[in-house]
Amino acid sequence: MKISIYIATSANGLISNSRNVPDWLSQEYVQGFDFHCQRTKAVIMGKTTYNILAPDYLPLKSEGTTVVLTSDMQAKSANPTVVFTRHSASAIAEMLQAKGHSEAVIIGGAATMSAFIKAGLVTDIYFVMEPVLFGGGLPLLTNIEMEVKLELKEVKKLNGNTVQLHYTIAKSS
Numbered sequence: 598m599k600i601s602i603y604i605a606t607s608a609n610g611l612i613s614n615s616r617n618v619p620d621w622l623s624q625e626y627v628q629g630f631d632f633h634c635q636r637t638k639a640v641i642m643g644k645t646t647y648n649i650l651a652p653d654y655l656p657l658k659s660e661g662t663t664v665v666l667t668s669d670m671q672a673k674s675a676n677p678t679v680v681f682t683r684h685s686a687s688a689i690a691e692m693l694q695a696k697g698h699s700e701a702v703i704i705g706g707a708a709t710m711s712a713f714i715k716a717g718l719v720t721d722i723y724f725v726m727e728p729v730l731f732g733g734g735l736p737l738l739t740n741i742e743m744e745v746k747l748e749l750k751e752v753k754k755l756n757g758n759t760v761q762l763h764y765t766i767a768k769s770s
């Protein structure tokens with residue numbers, strides 16, 4: 598199964614600022630976010646990211662599968678695509694395949710991306726690098742000791758200041 602990460606970063610690699618306000622994201626990032634979610638119709642996120650997006654900004658409304666990692670088995674959503682799960686990354690990939698998905702996109706946050714990278718399940722990463730430096734904030738990966746080699750597939754200038762880097766995970770990783 599193809600599992601991509603689509604994530605915005607500062608030019609120094611952080612995914613949120615210390616204010617935790619997403620006012621640094623470009624319109625082009627938002628367009629790409631929607632493009633990947635609608636293309637795959639299978640979206641994976643952590644509960645913290647879900648709490649930021651729900652209910653109005655969840656990308657899938659009625660069709661597809663939105664997987665939300667959480668240990669809270671009482672969690673409920675009015676969005677019919679949402680599946681709350683505390684399963685492992687590999688069990689989530691199996692569940693999506695069983696539902697007929699051959700591709701999925703992880704949209705954040707750091708804990709969720711780290712769990713899937715650690716499990717060796719991520720095939721592609723799209724970094725949307727915004728023109729800003731953060732002195733503090735959240736790194737892309739947390740609690741992960743490994744190093745992962747990447748292969749650059751494409752560099753795309755999205756606007757005057759924003760660049761998208763598409764990498765695949767190197768086979769030897």
Ligand SMILES: NC(=O)c1ccc[n+]([C@@H]2O[C@H](COP(=O)([O-])OP(=O)(O)OC[C@H]3O[C@@H](n4cnc5c(N)ncnc54)[C@H](OP(=O)(O)O)[C@@H]3O)[C@@H](O)[C@H]2O)c1
Nearest residue numbers: 605612613643644645646666667668705706707708709712
């Ligand atoms: N730059 C971007 O494109 C972008 C995109 C999305 C988010 N963000 C930022 O990322 C931050 C949130 O990231 P985060 O790392 O704190 O949270 P996250 O990955 O969104 O969610 C983490 C939560 O998911 C649940 N969880 C359950 N099992 C898990 C597992 N195996 N692995 C990981 N999580 C599991 C836990 O919630 P329970 O306590 O419910 O068990 C955990 O607290 C926010 O600041 C947000 O603004 C940035």
